[in-house]
Amino acid sequence: MVHEAISNDFVKRWKDFYGKTETKEILKALYQTDPRVIAPNVLRITINQLKQSLEKRGFRFHISSSFPCLITDYEPFNIVATPEYLTGQFSIQALTSVIPPRSLNPSPEAIVADLTASPGIKTCLLAQVMENTGTIFAFEKAKKRIPALKANISRMGIFNTVVLNCDALLFPDLQIKVDNILLDAPCSGTGLKLAKNKRLEQRLLTDISRQSLIQQQLLDSAWDQLKIGGTLAYSTCSLEPEEGEVQIHNFLHRHPEQAELLPLRIDIGLPGSETHWIEKLNPMLKNTCRIFPAQGIDGFFITMMRKVNQK
Amino acid sequence: MKISALSDEEVVKVADIINQILSPGEFTRICADYNLIKLHDRKEDVYLIRKEDQFVLDEMVKFGKIHQCKLVLVKIKLGFFTRHCFRIGIESLHFLAPLCQHPLIIPYKQVERFIYGKDVILTTVDRENDVIRITDNSLVIIFSKNRLALGYAKIIKKQETIHLQNIIDIGLYLRSEKTAF
Numbered sequence: 001m002v003h004e005a006i007s008n009d010f011v012k013r014w015k016d017f018y019g020k021t022e023t024k025e026i027l028k029a030l031y032q033t034d035p036r037v038i039a040p041n042v043l044r045i046t047i048n049q050l051k052q053s054l055e056k057r058g059f060r061f062h063i064s065s066s067f068p069c070l071i072t073d074y075e076p077f078n079i080v081a082t083p084e085y086l087t088g089q090f091s092i093q094a095l096t097s098v099i100p101p102r103s104l105n106p107s108p109e110a111i112v113a114d115l116t117a118s119p120g121i122k123t124c125l126l127a128q129v130m131e132n133t134g135t136i137f138a139f140e141k142a143k144k145r146i147p148a149l150k151a152n153i154s155r156m157g158i159f160n161t162v163v164l165n166c167d168a169l170l171f172p173d174l175q176i177k178v179d180n181i182l183l184d185a186p187c188s189g190t191g192l193k194l195a196k197n198k199r200l201e202q203r204l205l206t207d208i209s210r211q212s213l214i215q216q217q218l219l220d221s222a223w224d225q226l227k228i229g230g231t232l233a234y235s236t237c238s239l240e241p242e243e244g245e246v247q248i249h250n251f252l253h254r255h256p257e258q259a260e261l262l263p264l265r266i267d268i269g270l271p272g273s274e275t276h277w278i279e280k281l282n283p284m285l286k287n288t289c290r291i292f293p294a295q296g297i298d299g300f301f302i303t304m305m306r307k308v309n310q311k
Numbered sequence: 312m313k314i315s316a317l318s319d320e321e322v323v324k325v326a327d328i329i330n331q332i333l334s335p336g337e338f339t340r341i342c343a344d345y346n347l348i349k350l351h352d353r354k355e356d357v358y359l360i361r362k363e364d365q366f367v368l369d370e371m372v373k374f375g376k377i378h379q380c381k382l383v384l385v386k387i388k389l390g391f392f393t394r395h396c397f398r399i400g401i402e403s404l405h406f407l408a409p410l411c412q413h414p415l416i417i418p419y420k421q422v423e424r425f426i427y428g429k430d431v432i433l434t435t436v437d438r439e440n441d442v443i444r445i446t447d448n449s450l451v452i453i454f455s456k457n458r459l460a461l462g463y464a465k466i467i468k469k470q471e472t473i474h475l476q477n478i479i480d481i482g483l484y485l486r487s488e489k490t491a492f
Binding site: 053080081083084086087088089135138146147150151153154155157159160161162163164165166167170173174175176 | 364367370371373374377378380381382383384385386387388401402405406422426455457459460461481482484485487
């Protein structure tokens, strides 16, 4: 059934890149439906207080071992109908959404750019890490996605965000240098579970080259706006190396001696040093992280880069 | 995209509304640290922006003019002007709720009613609430018993009952399909 949903072109690629055994595990995982994950808004409530408050309403959770999130075991009714959700005490998200803001870890009072902000879950997480201080510039190109972004920001009580409805490629014209950039780039989404990614059935190989070109343009334009010493977190929910390891390898080639890849403190996934890409590509890729789809988690790729030099 | 400061008359209109919720002098204290600005679009949205962030705003204006792109949110939104009247926005709730002078707490069953957009009637004077000190026909913030801010209402005191006329509530986030998660 899974093979019918995903084209054979992708399955063949994954076998070439990751091997037959890993591809079998990926396909099995993509078919799974994961339980709902919620993350507390740490500006308002702690994870234990949230758990207690929702359990009084009949919900049941366990705390994730890898991230500060609650995994739903039982939902008597839709959790968004609770006052806790409506008053912004938590957000509903994927487990992997927690990784980029926490890895970036901007300091309070920093100036940060979130280049593909909608629906605002990662923007709100960034604001929580910054203790609702400083400034976040949230870019969103699609007008129809703006209401959800604004609603999530106001619902969660976030007061440090400026939202712009424009293409993030125009960011250099803003003439403001930032301390940190979050680029959760638009991608082919081949790492997302089928239950929440119906578009995977329609994906073509040409989507990979199209998306990787957009990612390249976003990376290059964002990099110019980063201060020396600033950090950029690049992530995608794709299994394709052109949108992950190869993208970063090419970026480092275009910007020689300007970036260093920082080690990531993540307990899950495969560090770049353990993939075969490290033999073929830039040795700095040892500090990237690739997560394969598994029980409870989508496929993901992330890297953190620090700007050490200007061109 | 046009941003402007509020005129004195407009500041008075905003203060008249906000001062019904806050303790005396609180809004003046806020205005010492923040500027009040208006973002011109279909409505005129009113925002609070810290004085040290003024440079951010100036860059936004220049950027918007070059690229015809839209600034849709600037940190803290208080509300908007429509037909020269100031209306409070749900976006201001989390900012103003901690500063609320007379929080009005409603029972659990009335919470559901309120966040469904309905008015609430309190049949007896709730001892948790300091209703005597709240001016009739003024704006109040409604809270649940566990101190979650639920929205804004207008308090109308009658002989034996207190009528809370729903102005805006957090249920709005679900009622609009565009903003539901």
